[in-house]
Amino acid sequence: MPDPRVSACIAELQEIVRRYDMAATLLVVSETHQEWCYELSPSWSALRLVDDNGRPAIRLKLKSSDFPTPELAHAALTRTVQVAAAMEAATRAAHADMEHLARMVGQHVPYSHWQRRDG
Numbered sequence: 435m436p437d438p439r440v441s442a443c444i445a446e447l448q449e450i451v452r453r454y455d456m457a458a459t460l461l462v463v464s465e466t467h468q469e470w471c472y473e474l475s476p477s478w479s480a481l482r483l484v485d486d487n488g489r490p491a492i493r494l495k496l497k498s499s500d501f502p503t504p505e506l507a508h509a510a511l512t513r514t515v516q517v518a519a520a521m522e523a524a525t526r527a528a529h530a531d532m533e534h535l536a537r538m539v540g541q542h543v544p545y546s547h548w549q550r551r552d553g
Contacts, residue, residue, distance in 0.1 A: 437467035444469050457481070457517045459525060472521075480514040 443462045451458040451473040461470040472492070474481040480496040494514065501507040 440464050440467045440469045480510045
């Protein structure tokens with residue numbers, strides 16, 4: 435059962451990201467639960483988070499008919515690549531940092547970790 439505080443926090447953070455028309459990877463951790471999500475659909479990006487048979491999926495919406503000119507389509511593609519590259523670099527760095535932290539902690543305190551994705 436999800437922690438309602440974590441879910442409420444994620445929902446608030448998503449609303450802030452949308453209000454500022456930005457993309458984000460969000461992770462919230464309470465004493466007992468974690469929840470994470472992507473917010474990938476700012477107006478200036480061609481990325482869209484969609485429902486794919488009950489599972490979230492990332493889609494690229496970049497048909498030429500979606501844009502009045504080829505230049506605007508290219509600009510959207512450039513901005514979209516920037517989002518993907520930034521998220522990839524940030525998540526790779528975060529993974530390396532947390533892996534290092536887990537090794538350090540694991541030398542002093544035995545622990546086990548499990549992860550479940552609801553939905």
